[in-house]
Amino acid sequence: MENQRNVSEFIFMGLSSDQKIQMFCFVFLFCYIVILVGNLLILVSIKCSVLFHQPMYYLLSHLSSMDICYTSCVTPTLISDLLLGRKTISYGNCMLQVFTMYFFGIIEVFVLTVMAFDRCVAICKPLHYMIIMTRTSCNLLIVAAWAGGAVHAFSQFSVIVTLPFCGPNEIDHYYCDIFPLLKVACTDTYVTGVLVVANSGMVALVTFVLLFGSYVIILFTLRNHSAEGRRKALSTCGSHIIVVTLFFGPSIFAYLRPPTTFPEDKIFSLFYTIIAPMFNPLIYTLRNTEMKKAIRKVSCQKIFSEEKHN
Template sequence: MECQRNISEFFLLGLSSKQSIQVFCFMFFAFCYLAILCGNLLILISIRGSSLFNQPMYYFLSHLSSMDICYTSCVTPKLIGDLLVQRKGISYESCMLQVFAMHFFGIIEVLILTAMAFDRCVAICRPLHYMVIMSRTRCHVLIWASWAGGAAHSFSQFSLLICLPFCGPNEIDHYYCDIFPLLKLACTDTYITGVLVVANSGLIALVTFVLLFGSYVVILLTLRNHSAEGRRKALSTCGSHITVVILFFGPSIFAYLRPPTTFPEDKIFALFYTIIAPMFNPLIYTLRNTEMKKAMKKVWCQKIFSEEKHN
């Protein structure tokens, strides 16, 4: 079946049409993106340059940082650039690519967060068998499974959009190409497509959130039998994970687990899972993590010392 498409470009309406708000947003999101890049690169280099990389939790954290960079780079640079121009155009091909990339890296991040919750659950509930259960081979398998899951999800979402006919309005009421605003522009009945999107993205977000919530309930119940110091250390680590999960999954569930329609609040909620959560991840995983702070001091002090010695 040949796809009918009479338009080659979409126009993004962005967050606001007011010049003063656009200037503020440009400075704010430029700062956010710089913080995301610097924070996640700092985590990546610190973990890869220390013995923490051999520990499953930090192995997953290094991959999470990589996905944060890739995921937010699908949207934020375009958003920042559009705040400097009047007409915020994006080609049809780039729009479809953005949809694919957002769902691809987004689901990988969701599955890595799930793997991290499983890792913490094993560490606290089965500490004597931890290194056997969370072997490096199993960690590799979980990462590859996350990539496979991201590919399967993004291809299914992409296939729902790619053959929709777009022959009328081409203004997207959003700051990036999202599925529901695109369905609104299609010149055909998209009810079934919308239901399939909800069944795919919405249920993935809900099921994953329930699994994560369940794992932390199990962890909290298990901590009752631990010493006060053990509870404090475990709660500090799990608290970081829970904060990330709430920041990411709360807005995601609102965005996708509902009837296929659009609301003015969608753009505000989307900021949380596309920019705000990736920006806070490095702070949450470093400032509240003693081992991470020690590793960062060791790695960066060694680098500074070696450079001074070389000079």
């Protein structure tokens, strides 16, 4: 299709045509720093404590890694575009962004689903928990998440990379997403759009059913627990439910619908590309006593080590 591609770069129309929106680059920069620092703090605290050997926190460390990778596909570009006033991206980098966004995004969805399964086993089968959720089982589930992300990303990428782009090159978005790209392709993209929605819709539907089913089973099982047991279980699951809602809600609006674009898409995209990854470390640390203890312990060890060195 190279002979049908005359476009060497795309121009982002950004979040808004209002030049005052550039002031928000510092807000996004702050959010990105919070994402990096918060998730790195979780990774280091889990890795350097006994929590690393517990399946729930081992999976949480993978979620933090995906948060960093996923938001780094978009946020640095958005910040630099707003700061420098440059809103162009080469064709190759645009295609790379499409692939990485779907790759890390779907891995994060699958990791969230695995975390729901982990909580379901812990609450419903507590005596068999360590037998079912062994380190080998966790690693296999993580490998499956990566494999699923690769399959989904390659399928979406193969659809968009074969499209001809020979005319308009202005994308009504702040990053390269499939629907805005379909809009500027110089061919009829209705069938392509339906395939994209069907692909994303199948993934969203399956994961939603698994997540919903897991929490129905958890709530049903908690009826037989003591009040203290219910409180502790709901506290742990509550953090996961909040994270899932922040990530899935806007994503479902963006991808489970006819293949078209709306001005509101860019605002909803902020939720699952920046806002949800920013709140994930806050939700999992502020609502989790063990994580707070691990962070304090690692911080104290670091301070003590520096004082001893000096």
